[in-house]
Amino acid sequence: MPVSEIPVSDLPVSDLPAPCAIDIRIIEGDFDPAAETAALCAGRTDIGALVTFTGLCRDEQGALAALELEHYPGMAEAEIARVAEAATHRWPLLGVRIIHRYGKLMPGERIVLVMTASSHRANAFAAADFIMDFLKNRAPFWKKEHKPDGTAKDWVDAKEIDEHALKRWDQAT
Amino acid sequence: MKLVYFAWVRERIGLAEEERELPPELATIADVITWLRQQGEPYEHAFGGAGTIRAALDKTHAKPNAAIAGVREIAFFPPMTGG
Numbered sequence: 118m119p120v121s122e123i124p125v126s127d128l129p130v131s132d133l134p135a136p137c138a139i140d141i142r143i144i145e146g147d148f149d150p151a152a153e154t155a156a157l158c159a160g161r162t163d164i165g166a167l168v169t170f171t172g173l174c175r176d177e178q179g180a181l182a183a184l185e186l187e188h189y190p191g192m193a194e195a196e197i198a199r200v201a202e203a204a205t206h207r208w209p210l211l212g213v214r215i216i217h218r219y220g221k222l223m224p225g226e227r228i229v230l231v232m233t234a235s236s237h238r239a240n241a242f243a244a245a246d247f248i249m250d251f252l253k254n255r256a257p258f259w260k261k262e263h264k265p266d267g268t269a270k271d272w273v274d275a276k277e278i279d280e281h282a283l284k285r286w287d288q289a290t
Numbered sequence: 291m292k293l294v295y296f297a298w299v300r301e302r303i304g305l306a307e308e309e310r311e312l313p314p315e316l317a318t319i320a321d322v323i324t325w326l327r328q329q330g331e332p333y334e335h336a337f338g339g340a341g342t343i344r345a346a347l348d349k350t351h352a353k354p355n356a357a358i359a360g361v362r363e364i365a366f367f368p369p370m371t372g373g
Contacts, residue, residue, distance in 0.1 A: 172373055186372070187296055187297055188372070189294070189296055189346070189349070189365060189367070191349050192346060192349035192350075192365070193372075195349055195350070196351075217372060217373075228373070229372070229373055249373060252372060252373050253370070253371075253372060253373035254369075254370060255351065255370065256370060256372045256373070257296065257346070257365075257367060257370055257372070258370055258371065258372025258373070259296060259297035259367065259368060259370065259371050259372070260371045260372070261297070272297050272298050272368065272371075273371045274369075274371070275342075275368070275369035275370065275371050
């Protein structure tokens, strides 16, 4: 049977509503991290730490011409929301904003944005790290690599290391 | 039942989605896969070939032994590679 159980640690789930605003967008076009920062912080004086992670399309030392990202509409938003909500129940966050792009992306282009706001930096750093770890393993996106010669187009394999990265959240607080 | 496929599962089958009458005796995701493998070479290639497949029921991750009763949409796809 080639079907696998989802080997990732089960996401900690809470029935409580998220204690802070969560903004999630799945878009084809680019985003502007500075504009997102301004929007998240607008009118706020309680935020003491804002962590912004931006994932970029890298060229793999010239071996990659483009990435094509396929996603499962509806489920992508829902899964990222579950991950974000889990983070808000684990750390005292004041805001979460996540953007994930799909479609064809060239090296140097932005792929994903995760922003976490909190009173203090430790919580914001940890929450952003947690969100990226779970997002990579649970959000239904698939990358296909386009090679510079235009011929080979291969689906990227999921990395073992990403699944192992989740296990550290079982113990960590 | 609406079946949807992504990434190389979609490419091997040659369809992004399809509507299928599933035999009533199919109870779990694993049962559906066993049945799909008998639906022609592309399905055998997708579900019996190399690579790990995961599934979702109504857009929620599900394990192979999950019951499909009452479900409207089953998705099959490789392990995710987003982020």
